[in-house]
Amino acid sequence: MDVRAYDKLMAMTPDGREKLFQTKNMLIHEEKVKQKMERVNEVRELKRIGLSNREISKRTGLNRKTVRRYLDENFNPVHASYGKKRNGKLTPYIKAIDEYLEKGMMGSYIVEKIREMGYEGSSSTVRDYIADWKKWRKKYYDRSKEDGTKTEIIRRENILKLLYHPIEKVKIISKKQFEMICKEYPFFEKIYRITWEFKSMLTNKNIDALDKWMERAKNLNIPEINSFINGVERDIEAVRNAIKYEYSNGLVEGCINKLKVIKRIMYGRCSFETLKNKILRLEKMKLFN
Incomplete structure (x- = not known):
């Protein structure tokens, strides 16, 4: 935080700081509560000058039951459910999602699994929850550092670099960290191996290895790799020629x-x-x- 911003915040009153950090929804709610209290005070003023509940109801257009509630000294203008999170379609599956995330499962796999369990909501809701969960985990890891617990965080984009560059050229990840990643997330090691086998096949012009590679890749049953294999099978002759010959349409x-x-x-x-x-x-x- 900039020093000037910090000084400005420190100089503000607690009410001023609270107002500064209010969200749009909080401001709308505050305005609605204010309007309701004006209505409540109007009803109480009419009662103070001696009008009956029936007469107040006629003048204000409010139901007599509502008039009685407004006249109650313990009446609270804030709705009882305000600030409480309602159960959504995803709520029954939160525990299962957390378990899958702890195991390092991909979002697409998690969506597929909870749909088998009966989830009927949108995939974007699950992705949003996963994104929030990961943010919470990062905060947890940051706190664990403060507690003295050693925790290593390797960014996803750096891990993906391993699919495009040899481990020796990805300076940000050591061989030891790579081994830890493969141990923690076995599915990534499978993706890594199958990707580099394909690259090696292209480099060495080993056309005889194509069919066996496709079979091993299919056995992984990863949707993205299956999609790639389907494309290869649709144009298999062109792929064989690309591996066999030096020519390129680049x-x-x-x-x-x-x-x-x-x-x-x-x-x-x-x-x-x-x-x-x-x-x-x-x-x-x-x-x-």
Whole structure:
């Protein structure tokens, strides 16, 4: 926190600080309570000047039962359920979700499991809960450091780097930490191994290993990997050729990508002739530069 902000907060009264940190919903609730109290005071004033409950009800348009409640000295304008969290569709499955998260299960797997248990809510509700749970866990780990307990936190994005770069090039994660990750989350080790086996197959042009690799990958039963394998099977000959030969369509793809960028810049509003002239003019400018 900036020193000036800190000094400003310290100079404020407790009521002022409370008001500063109020949420929009809290302000709306406060305004509603204020309006209700004005109504309550109106009813009590009419009673003070001698009007009966029936007459007060006619003048204010309130039900006589409501008038009696407003006249009660112990009446509280704040609703009894205010601040209490209602049970939602996810509530019966919270304990199961916590257990799955403790085991390091993925969100998609958790959603699938609780749907089998009868959950009928949206997947986004589960994802939101998981995100909050992870934030709470981070705070717990931070507190454990203060207590003197040694806890290591490795960010998810750093773990994902291991799928794209060799462990030697991911300086932020040591080999010891990598071993701990694999021990704590066995499913990640399986993903790591199958990913690098595929990369090795491409690098070494080992086309004979493709069928066995696909079989091992399918046995993992991971939706994202299954989706990738389905794509490979749909265009199996092209994949075999990509492994077998040195040829690549990377240059063509680069040109196509450039063409798409130019087309997007034009918002797709111009004719093919205009697009052709623009590309040719750009290439001509490159030659002269």
